[in-house]
Amino acid sequence: MTGFDASIYRRLVESSPDGVALVDAQNPEQPVLYVNPGFQALTGYSAAELIGRNLRLLQGDDREQDGRHRLREALAKGESCRVLLRNYRKDGRVFWNEMTILPLLDPQGRVTHHVGHHRDAGERLHIDPKLARDSLSGAHQPTAVAIRDDRLTGLFTLPYLEELLKRDWSVAQREKRSIAVFAIDIDALDLYNATFGRAAGDSTIRRVAHVVSGCLRRSSDVAARIDGGSLIAFAPGLNVEQALRIGQQMAERVRELRIHHPRSAVLRYISVSVGVCAAVPESSDSPANLLQKSQQQLQIAKKSGRNQAA
Numbered sequence: 001m002t003g004f005d006a007s008i009y010r011r012l013v014e015s016s017p018d019g020v021a022l023v024d025a026q027n028p029e030q031p032v033l034y035v036n037p038g039f040q041a042l043t044g045y046s047a048a049e050l051i052g053r054n055l056r057l058l059q060g061d062d063r064e065q066d067g068r069h070r071l072r073e074a075l076a077k078g079e080s081c082r083v084l085l086r087n088y089r090k091d092g093r094v095f096w097n098e099m100t101i102l103p104l105l106d107p108q109g110r111v112t113h114h115v116g117h118h119r120d121a122g123e124r125l126h127i128d129p130k131l132a133r134d135s136l137s138g139a140h141q142p143t144a145v146a147i148r149d150d151r152l153t154g155l156f157t158l159p160y161l162e163e164l165l166k167r168d169w170s171v172a173q174r175e176k177r178s179i180a181v182f183a184i185d186i187d188a189l190d191l192y193n194a195t196f197g198r199a200a201g202d203s204t205i206r207r208v209a210h211v212v213s214g215c216l217r218r219s220s221d222v223a224a225r226i227d228g229g230s231l232i233a234f235a236p237g238l239n240v241e242q243a244l245r246i247g248q249q250m251a252e253r254v255r256e257l258r259i260h261h262p263r264s265a266v267l268r269y270i271s272v273s274v275g276v277c278a279a280v281p282e283s284s285d286s287p288a289n290l291l292q293k294s295q296q297q298l299q300i301a302k303k304s305g306r307n308q309a310a
């Protein structure tokens, strides 16, 4: 874009209702260099109080959060990342800080800065972060955190995946990029539970969930458990062929776990069926449609006995 001077760019960032933070990536402590007024409004801290410090200060002592670990990993790999963290305003009030962190590169491809785009996700998610923390620490309100995190597997829940898909859908639509959805189901799980008991079934679900998330390792990929042994995942930017390969990989890796299942008609080992679909979002289409299509593909995969359909 041409014809704008630097002051216009500055005003552009300063007028954003979202929080924007710029961090020095070449200093191991990743200190803040700049925060816009939106960030100050979000956190209650002034720019002077934040500059030179690492933004983990907003976590207070609430450090055991899955999002923090994922963010650390993405930063170490120089990847962009979107996470949701419980943060604390200057006055101590807790809120959901939904942030997208992106690396900025110099012409040699080195990461010089990170930029963060931040907003309060509380209203959108309808989850009280106070309750989420209490339930994490084993106190009351066990349902609150379950709205976002699936307690059994550590994956997300379906409502949260749907929220994320809606957002990535409009980005993909704008950028004309494809989104792939995977519907995954453990074959004959009821028979496995009947044979080995519920605890063994749960442990199998956990191991399968681990395999699925291991096949989708980019920070933009999202996996959730619907219920029982039914999982769902989406991956922005994958076309059908790439998605099919990953679906196949999921099925193979689950077989390689060699979890004995003597009553399964499929294999004698635990296996999964995978339904895959991928599309560049059309304005006439919707995220719910894509989820539904992946479920239809899953049913086709189950019926055909091929364990996979696209």
Ligand SMILES: Cc1cc2nc3c(=O)[nH]c(=O)nc-3n(C[C@H](O)[C@H](O)[C@H](O)COP(=O)(O)O)c2cc1C
Binding pocket: 021, 022, 023, 030, 054, 055, 056, 057, 058, 059, 068, 071, 072, 075, 085, 087, 097, 099, 101, 114, 115, 116, 118
């Ligand atoms: C640009 C940028 C913005 C960040 N903003 C926040 C933030 O608003 N709140 C937060 O809790 N952590 C934020 N972080 C994450 C922390 O700085 C830190 O990377 C994270 O806590 C993981 O590192 P740690 O385990 O050493 O704390 C941000 C990181 C970057 C690079």
